[in-house]
Amino acid sequence: MAWISLVFAGSFEMFGVAMINKLHHDRNWKSLALLIFGFSASFILLSYAMETLPMGTAYAIWTGIGASGGAILGMILYGESKDWKRIVFICMVLSAAVGLKLVS
Incomplete structure (x- = not known):
């Protein structure tokens, strides 16, 4: 269950990063509320996983999920x-995360 929580925490981290960009462009309360929700859910799930x-x-x-997911978004x-070089390095970040799972 902790691994599932961790994946969802990373997903909410990606969502929060996307909302930073949305807030930068839209500057409204809805974007701010979604940003706060995304990062709050991310931290709560990370705390549970830890x-x-x-x-x-x-x-x-x-x-790793947040950084690579943010780049992909x-x-x-x-x-x-x-650029193919960006994709290679994103794959390296993701493969490092998988490697940590395999040795944990």
Whole structure:
């Protein structure tokens, strides 16, 4: 259950990052509320996952999901560069997260 919570925490982290960009463009209360909701849910789920998982592993996977997911969302939703080098490094971050799962 902790791993599922951690994946959802990373997903809400991605959502929160997307809402930062939305707030930057729209500047309204709805965007702010969604940003606060996304990061709050992310931290609550991360905290729950860390009751079972080692802190270093949980934090590394959470940040990996958030960072790589944010980069992917930027490519898909906001027209950021889809250069093959970016994709290679995103894959490296994700493979490191999977490696941590395998050794934990």
